[in-house]
Structure formats: structure tokens, C-alpha cells
Amino acid sequence: xxxxxxxxxxxxxxxxxxxxxxxxxxxxxxxxxxxxxxxxxxxxxxxxxxxxxxxxxxxxxxxxxxxxxxxxxxxxxxxxxxxxxxxxxxxxxxxxxxxxxxxxxxxxxxxxxxxxxxxxxxxxxxxxxxxxxxxxxxxxxxxxxxxxxxxxxxxxxxxxxxxxxxxxxxxxxxxxxxxxxxxxxxxxxxxxxxxxxxxxxxxxxxxxxxxxxx
Numbered sequence: 001x002x003x004x005x006x007x008x009x010x011x012x013x014x015x016x017x018x019x020x021x022x023x024x025x026x027x028x029x030x031x032x033x034x035x036x037x038x039x040x041x042x043x044x045x046x047x048x049x050x051x052x053x054x055x056x057x058x059x060x061x062x063x064x065x066x067x068x069x070x071x072x073x074x075x076x077x078x079x080x081x082x083x084x085x086x087x088x089x090x091x092x093x094x095x096x097x098x099x100x101x102x103x104x105x106x107x108x109x110x111x112x113x114x115x116x117x118x119x120x121x122x123x124x125x126x127x128x129x130x131x132x133x134x135x136x137x138x139x140x141x142x143x144x145x146x147x148x149x150x151x152x153x154x155x156x157x158x159x160x161x162x163x164x165x166x167x168x169x170x171x172x173x174x175x176x177x178x179x180x181x182x183x184x185x186x187x188x189x190x191x192x193x194x195x196x197x198x199x200x201x202x203x204x205x206x207x208x209x210x211x212x213x214x
Contacts, residue, residue: 004150014126018124022120026117052086096145108128
């Protein structure tokens, strides 16, 4: 969640113009610490994936009935939409992450020079990609799913640390229904978290639809 927030803040530099955005990207990729950070992120990503799949298998074995056979009222109290779809949203995010890396990290390598320093022109690459309506739609849908996925993770983290219970008590909510209500509220806000990436994408789609600026 913290990485997504920092990545989103960096992406908003797209509005500062090509030079700012490309220099920001150059400073990140030319820093020797980037390799250690990338290795740590990859390790945490696969650790999270392994733990999530293990938990899903344990929950499946422990469940006496399939979700379709559970009474509607019990299902509503038992878990939220984000909780019930964590495996599927996680798999979509995995696909999105792989394609995102292929597109931007390993994609076309345009070059530009600022103040005598050659660097990769990421601004041009992003502009080209978000001129494509289908790619932009796929990107926006993936970010909404990411927001919902993160909302459940953050919500359960607060619950595990005891913060959720305190807020429920203030609101008068108790029991499983209170947990579900609070979590569903976080889902609605969680879906909005991914929208922090959307202004840049939509701006490129509509403002530069006539061609990549040279």
C-alpha cells in the first residue's frame, strides 16, 4: 500500500511536463540502490502471493459449504465483496503488474537529452500508450480492482491491530455486522485510491489524442 502511494505521487509529476517527469524517472533508475529495492519488492510480492494462496486453500478446506449454498444473510454478515474476491482480484493484479512492467520498464526505449544528460523519454512512451483507448480502459479497470484489493488488506490490518474495533465502538457498531459495515465503507473509499493514477492516463488520452508531441 505504501509503495502504491509513493508510485502514485511520482506519477502525478506527469502534469509538471516532460522534463520534470523524465528527470524524476532518470534519478530513480540511475540510483544504485534501485536494484536492492526492486529485489525486495519482488520478494515481498511473491511472499504475499504465496501466503494469500495458502490462506485461500485453508479457508476452502475449513468451509463446510460452498459460497453458493450459504444463506444470503449469513454471507452478507460473514464477509464483504472485497473479501470474497481477494483471490480473483489478486490474480488480475498479478497479470496487470506483469504487463505493466513489460510495457513501461522493458518497453520502447526512447531517448531525450536535458542539460547535456541523456535519459529515457518515459513521458513520450506514456503518451503513446494512453492514446490507445482500449489500453486506457484496461488500465483504469485494473486500478479500481487494485484499490478494492488494497482496501480489504488495509481494513483487515486495522482490525488485527485493534483500531477497527475502537472506531466501531465509537460508531455504535458491534459484532460481525459492524465489521462488515465498516469494511464495506473502506471498499468504497478503496476503489477511489486507485483513481490517483487516473488523471494522468485520462489527460494523455484526451489532450494528446491528435498525436505524440515532439
